[in-house]
Amino acid sequence: MPVATKRPYRRTTGNPRQSKPAPAATVSLAIHGARPVFAKSVAAPWPPTDDATLRDLVAVYRSRRWGFNEQREQAFTRAFAGYHSARHGVMMVNGTVTLEAILASLEIGRGDEVIVPALTWMSTAMAVHYVGATPVFVDVEPTTLCLDPTKLEAARTARTRAVIPVHLYGSMADLEAIDAWARPHGIAIVEDCAHMHGGMWNGRGVGSWGVAGSFSFQHSKPLAAGEGGITITNDDALAERLYRYKHIGYADGDSQGRAGSGPPVGFICHNYRATEFQAVILHHQLTKLKQRIRTYNASTTHLEKRIAAEPETGLRVQMRGRLAGPQGYYSFVILADEGPLAAVPMTKIFEAIRAEGVNTGESYGPAYQHRLWNLKPKDFRLAAGGCPVAERVGLRAIVMPHPYLGLPLTTIDRIAEAILRVARHPKALT
Numbered sequence: 148m149p150v151a152t153k154r155p156y157r158r159t160t161g162n163p164r165q166s167k168p169a170p171a172a173t174v175s176l177a178i179h180g181a182r183p184v185f186a187k188s189v190a191a192p193w194p195p196t197d198d199a200t201l202r203d204l205v206a207v208y209r210s211r212r213w214g215f216n217e218q219r220e221q222a223f224t225r226a227f228a229g230y231h232s233a234r235h236g237v238m239m240v241n242g243t244v245t246l247e248a249i250l251a252s253l254e255i256g257r258g259d260e261v262i263v264p265a266l267t268w269m270s271t272a273m274a275v276h277y278v279g280a281t282p283v284f285v286d287v288e289p290t291t292l293c294l295d296p297t298k299l300e301a302a303r304t305a306r307t308r309a310v311i312p313v314h315l316y317g318s319m320a321d322l323e324a325i326d327a328w329a330r331p332h333g334i335a336i337v338e339d340c341a342h343m344h345g346g347m348w349n350g351r352g353v354g355s356w357g358v359a360g361s362f363s364f365q366h367s368k369p370l371a372a373g374e375g376g377i378t379i380t381n382d383d384a385l386a387e388r389l390y391r392y393k394h395i396g397y398a399d400g401d402s403q404g405r406a407g408s409g410p411p412v413g414f415i416c417h418n419y420r421a422t423e424f425q426a427v428i429l430h431h432q433l434t435k436l437k438q439r440i441r442t443y444n445a446s447t448t449h450l451e452k453r454i455a456a457e458p459e460t461g462l463r464v465q466m467r468g469r470l471a472g473p474q475g476y477y478s479f480v481i482l483a484d485e486g487p488l489a490a491v492p493m494t495k496i497f498e499a500i501r502a503e504g505v506n507t508g509e510s511y512g513p514a515y516q517h518r519l520w521n522l523k524p525k526d527f528r529l530a531a532g533g534c535p536v537a538e539r540v541g542l543r544a545i546v547m548p549h550p551y552l553g554l555p556l557t558t559i560d561r562i563a564e565a566i567l568r569v570a571r572h573p574k575a576l577t
């Protein structure tokens with residue numbers, strides 16, 4: 148329940164029926180009784196729905212072809228991979244097992260190490276653990292909040308087999324710098340693109356820079372089908388393994404019960420197959436992705452301008468990917484780690500912004516500090532020097548979910564006002 152709607156408005160401080168008007172100086176914020184920027188909490192419905200998708204879903208339902216690798220899934224995976232400059236797309240049940248599938252297909256396992264950024268959703272590191280390898284956390288850049296390429300070398304050991312850069316929230320990991328480090332050592336780059344559907348880095352789709360990329364279609368993601376995921380790659384042999392991994396060992400083209408050949412010995416496969424319904428929903432969303440990214444970028448450009456115009460607040464915006472063109476957004480992230488605002492507890496900031504009618508939230512925080520993170524200390528490690536940036540800056544993030552970015556620019560402008568209003572009054576919040 149949004150706080151804003153529970154509070155009576157004080158339209159004028161001079162209202163005679165208002166028994167105890169607070170002194171003007173103390174009611175600059177809705178949390179203290181001022182009129183909120185939005186009378187009703189801003190709604191940003193997600194996921195999108197439309198009649199064309201509904202008709203297609205009904206058609207698939209009536210066709211009784213609900214399983215995996217049907218016509219729509221084949222069309223969608225081709226289109227999605229193509230959009231991101233890759234030849235192959237293998238759809239699965241979520242964006243965690245896609246990461247696991249890539250690592251397993253690269254024969255990464257017990258005794259191996261995989262570098263992951265400290266600031267990410269736990270899945271990135273859990274996938275490493277699922278294949279028996281050790282996740283090694285490396286710190287992020289204070290600007291982009293993505294993996295810091297300058298800290299990779301110190302984390303490298305003879306066992307380092309792969310690195311998983313994450314294109315986090317509203318930025319992209321520096322693929323060129325990571326590639327320049329990884330290539331000479333034969334370290335595989337596996338991109339976690341769970342936030343970056345439709346993102347381009349220097350003209351090429353994310354997920355196609357490394358050996359393979361992983362995307363999630365979980366309910367909140369920029370392409371959403373309730374659950375789901377896909378791996379993309381330009382490596383034919385890897386694509387075959389990925390397919391076998393998700394289809395209990397069968398190769399693409401084998402009819403069920405008639406395996407033309409088996410998976411390599413010891414390559415243990417699973418049932419991670421998705422359904423035709425998900426493919427229908429996702430393909431419709433994909434056809435609108437380019438336009439949506441344009442809209443999102445117009446919104447974030449406006450938000451960036453508004454925030455940059457008031458540097459005295461101490462607010463700053465997560466820097467976009469250096470060679471992004473264009474990039475997508477899972478969230479728009481504003482950092483409150485400078486100036487007097489840095490002393491205000493984040494819970495207080497969220498509460499105050501919510502009172503103005505905007506629902507922002509916290510970042511994941513360092514994955515290894517998450518409440519749900521329970522690996523034994525011997526099963527993961529932090530790179531030497533730890534991850535001070537993730538632990539400090541990562542916890543000062545105001546995370547605005549991407550559906551807000553689809554709202555009209557007039558609303559976006561008022562959202563900026565709501566956040567700036569709170570940021571202008573750090574003393575009132577401490």
Ligand SMILES: *Cc1c(COP(=O)(O)O)cnc(C)c1O
Pocket residue numbers: 241242243244267268270271313339341342363364365375376
């Ligand atoms: C959502 C997400 C995943 C995987 O998500 P699933 O919920 O398993 O589909 C992986 N990495 C990151 C960074 C994510 O945000």
